[in-house]
Amino acid sequence: MSSPLRNPRQLIAVVIAGVSGLIVLLDFVGAGPAVAALAAVLVQWAALITAIAVLIGAWSVVQAHVRRVRMRAPEARYSIVLIAGMGIVIVAGIFYPTRTATGLALPATLAAPPIRTVFRLVYEPLAASLLALLAFFALSAMLRALRSGRTEAVVVVVVALLALIIQLPPLTLIPVIGQTVQWLNDYLIAAGARGLLLGSAIGALVAGVRLLIGFDMPYADR
Numbered sequence: 615m616s617s618p619l620r621n622p623r624q625l626i627a628v629v630i631a632g633v634s635g636l637i638v639l640l641d642f643v644g645a646g647p648a649v650a651a652l653a654a655v656l657v658q659w660a661a662l663i664t665a666i667a668v669l670i671g672a673w674s675v676v677q678a679h680v681r682r683v684r685m686r687a688p689e690a691r692y693s694i695v696l697i698a699g700m701g702i703v704i705v706a707g708i709f710y711p712t713r714t715a716t717g718l719a720l721p722a723t724l725a726a727p728p729i730r731t732v733f734r735l736v737y738e739p740l741a742a743s744l745l746a747l748l749a750f751f752a753l754s755a756m757l758r759a760l761r762s763g764r765t766e767a768v769v770v771v772v773v774a775l776l777a778l779i780i781q782l783p784p785l786t787l788i789p790v791i792g793q794t795v796q797w798l799n800d801y802l803i804a805a806g807a808r809g810l811l812l813g814s815a816i817g818a819l820v821a822g823v824r825l826l827i828g829f830d831m832p833y834a835d836r
Contacts (some may be wrong), residue, residue: 635826676700699736706732 641653679693759767
């Protein structure tokens with residue numbers, strides 16, 4: 615693996631990524647109006663590049679699934695459903711604008727009709743079904759953990775079951791159990807959640823610093 619100092623192309627990529635990231639980072643700490651204006655331009659460029667990348671990726675997905683349908687692959691029916699879903703959302707967002715006081719307007723966000731209607735009728739039921747399946751996956755994982763016979767797995771399963779049982783609505787009406795559940799949520803569970811958030815934030819910070827100084831270069835296959 616060649617060093618960026620020996621490869622001019624990698625060096626240019628590292629300098630552009632590092633300087634851009636540093637400018638946006640300085641804008642967060644309030645470095646002045648000039649830095650804020652430059653950071654806004656960089657963010658707009660990044661949004662434009664991201665939008666173009668999404669379009670290219672969507673076109674690539676459509677091509678791959680159309681090819682699968684033409685070849686009559688065994689999974690072609692799933693490809694047809696995917697292409698139809700993409701087409702419905704695109705048509706609903708482009709060809710069915712909403713009428714406002716100033717005229718017709720395309721939906722600005724996913725929460726605006728008619729895209730919101732499509733999501734409510736199609737996406738939300740599918741998401742609810744997938745979340746319901748998580749219960750069965752969790753049950754399967756629990757059984758495999760119990761079969762392993764490890765003490766740690768048994769403790770995790772027992773604690774998880776107790777946490778689920780004591781949070782049942784009929785049990786929370788009992789004063790002692792309700793207060794215990796509230797105490798667990800306020801102290802133990804909240805402390806664990808804060809630890810996870812702090813760990814994620816520190817990990818994101820370390821990853822950002824590594825990108826800024828050129829240790830990690832995903833744009834150069836590193």
